[in-house]
Amino acid sequence: MKENYWSKKEEYVRYLINLGCFEFYPEGVTLKSGKISNFYANLRKTTETLLSASRLGKYIVTFCKEKSLLTYYYNPFNYTVFYGVPEGAVKAGFFAQFAYLYNTHKVLKKGSYFTPGSLYYLKVKENRVELINLLELTIVVNYLKELFVEGSLKVDSIYGDPESIYREVAFLLAGKFYEYSGKNYYLPQLRKKPKDHGLPEDKYFIGKPYGNILILPSKLDSFLDLSKPLKILKKQHNDIKEIITSPIFYDSSIKSRINESILPLDLFLKDLISLEVIVIEDVVTTGSSVIKEVQKLRSLGLNVKAIIALYDRKEIDVRKKFNEQGIFYYAMCNSHDIMPKIKKSKKEDF
Numbered sequence: 001m002k003e004n005y006w007s008k009k010e011e012y013v014r015y016l017i018n019l020g021c022f023e024f025y026p027e028g029v030t031l032k033s034g035k036i037s038n039f040y041a042n043l044r045k046t047t048e049t050l051l052s053a054s055r056l057g058k059y060i061v062t063f064c065k066e067k068s069l070l071t072y073y074y075n076p077f078n079y080t081v082f083y084g085v086p087e088g089a090v091k092a093g094f095f096a097q098f099a100y101l102y103n104t105h106k107v108l109k110k111g112s113y114f115t116p117g118s119l120y121y122l123k124v125k126e127n128r129v130e131l132i133n134l135l136e137l138t139i140v141v142n143y144l145k146e147l148f149v150e151g152s153l154k155v156d157s158i159y160g161d162p163e164s165i166y167r168e169v170a171f172l173l174a175g176k177f178y179e180y181s182g183k184n185y186y187l188p189q190l191r192k193k194p195k196d197h198g199l200p201e202d203k204y205f206i207g208k209p210y211g212n213i214l215i216l217p218s219k220l221d222s223f224l225d226l227s228k229p230l231k232i233l234k235k236q237h238n239d240i241k242e243i244i245t246s247p248i249f250y251d252s253s254i255k256s257r258i259n260e261s262i263l264p265l266d267l268f269l270k271d272l273i274s275l276e277v278i279v280i281e282d283v284v285t286t287g288s289s290v291i292k293e294v295q296k297l298r299s300l301g302l303n304v305k306a307i308i309a310l311y312d313r314k315e316i317d318v319r320k321k322f323n324e325q326g327i328f329y330y331a332m333c334n335s336h337d338i339m340p341k342i343k344k345s346k347k348e349d350f
Helices: 009-018 043-047 050-066 090-109 134-153 166-181 221-237 252-259 265-269 288-299 319-324 335-345
Strands: 022-030 036-041 078-084 120-125 128-133 157-160 211-216 240-244 262-264 274-284 303-312 328-331
Touching: 009 043, 009 050, 009 335, 043 050, 043 090, 043 274, 043 303, 050 090, 050 166, 050 303, 078 090, 078 120, 090 120, 090 134, 090 166, 090 274, 128 134, 128 265, 134 166, 134 252, 157 166, 166 211, 262 265, 274 288, 288 303, 303 335, 319 328
Parallel strands: 078 274, 157 211, 211 240, 274 303, 303 328
Antiparallel strands: 022 036, 120 128, 128 262
């Protein structure tokens, strides 16, 4: 069996192509390496909306399960968590963790035990590591949904301050709103600093803001940070209508309940034997960026189990570089899987 084979690969490749993740640009696009390429892979489109991000999370969990990277038996001392490389793969890491949690609960309903490691989402802020209990956070989000549910019909995009837990609250709230309204919500994420390579529309945001934007702020600065890039985008695309917020999100009791779901790493590890991290990168070219991130995670006391690439450009063999770091590396698909399909789609519907 081929090393990069998995049961859903053909379906996953169709999903990526149908989202428009691969395009040819006659004028060329500048890559992070500085190289100019006529072919550009934009895997951030996979997490632009709630439904596409949720589907990606399920694909990642299926892939990892088939590669024996996930456990579905009860082990209170060994946790596995997903971590998306900032900034492009952050949402992929979250939705993979949520899909893992959902999947293990399905196993539990069938009478089997499940690993409690699926309950936690890993978040790294500067030099601090936190683990977020997704079940506890979901309970709070259910309460928020009830307070704001009618407003879900007016909302098109949901944005949470990326420097706080409100980013994760925004993702969960989008899911709860979807259950009520049936709408697919956009999940824009503001970059820490403007991107100086790639496509112009990706300069300020990972996933475009659209329509009426609900902002979940942890502080007033969230509005100030957003104002300039939103004004620029509004002039360029005219897709942005109104910014919406609510006093609900400033309520001290709500903030307190949200913060209760956060556990610092040192307290979390006190009774654990192992916390294993699966690192997700959207596009791998040379592997240098993801190796730097792995080194950072290790310096913070985390054990990196494997690296998963959503797409490998296959320009060089990066596996050797990762093996030298003592890390397993897997790509869910690569350019050899994609190129024949794209060429075929130019002649007939794929």
